[in-house]
Amino acid sequence: MFQTIDHELLRTFVAIADHGGFTRAAQAVNRTQSAVSMQIKRLEEDVIQRPLFERNGRLMHLTSEGNTLLGYARRILELHGEALNVLRQPDMVGRVRIGVPDDYVMRFLPGILKSFSQAWPMIDIEVHCEPSSQLLSRQDGSLDLSIVTREVGHEIGEILRQDATVWVVADSHAPYQQDPLPLALFDEPCFCRRHACNALARAGRQYRVAYSSPSLATLQAVVGAGLAVSAWMKSLVVPGMRILGEADGFPPLPDSSIVLLRTPQAQSPVIDCLASHIIEGFRA
Known part of the structure; x- marks a missing residue:
């Protein structure tokens, strides 16, 4: 039989690669630093049987084997999360219509849409790229959610962030x-x-x-x-x-405010879920 890799070991491994060390990775996966060290030791010695990191003082770099594993680990974890979401909540399907100015498309939207699609792969997103002034006039049900810029003190909807x-x-x-x-x-x-x-x-x-x-x-x-x-x-x-x-x-x-608007007709778990991802993405 083929040996399997515990997905928790992979999650810790990816956290170390992303955060550059054991201390911050331990915080990310909610474990102690010693527990993280033991997980990587197990992954390197018992499972992969190859060193995954090169240690130079406090700095850590992936070995060639570590770089290879990182790509597979990300894919495995994404599929793991996708399978659980689809099986646990099969009703999370549908389409969400969102309006957003191009100001935020490249800066904020890629990360938001990526995390959302990984969590809820069966939900389709329809993006309408228009200026805030036009989106404000489209609160008639033709869009479910809109991200717009407003003057401080004149916000409507939920404030995502304020910026200079x-x-x-x-x-x-x-x-x-x-x-x-x-x-x-x-x-x-x-x-x-x-x-x-x-x-x-x-x-x-x-x-x-x-x-x-x-x-x-x-x-x-x-x-x-x-x-x-x-x-x-x-x-x-x-x-x-x-x-x-x-x-x-x-x-x-x-200063200016970025706010999230929801049309009164936009009431569904699917829309709620995307709204939560947008709020988290802008406030990160």
């Missing part, structure tokens, strides 16, 4: 030194655009909206090319860009 609104420019360009200042902003109506223009006007800074788009990806391309300055949430700033502050002559901007 910041001025953004490409690292290697200086369009902020131009007069009038070239801006790349979201289309109207957008309170970030309104706050940015009002703040510059109060500061006596001349500006022009040189580029306008409903798409964050478009604004990022314009800013990345060094053509303009923009304003968006701090959590959406990508590598290659830097934040401009008061030392650069830019006034502070009000």
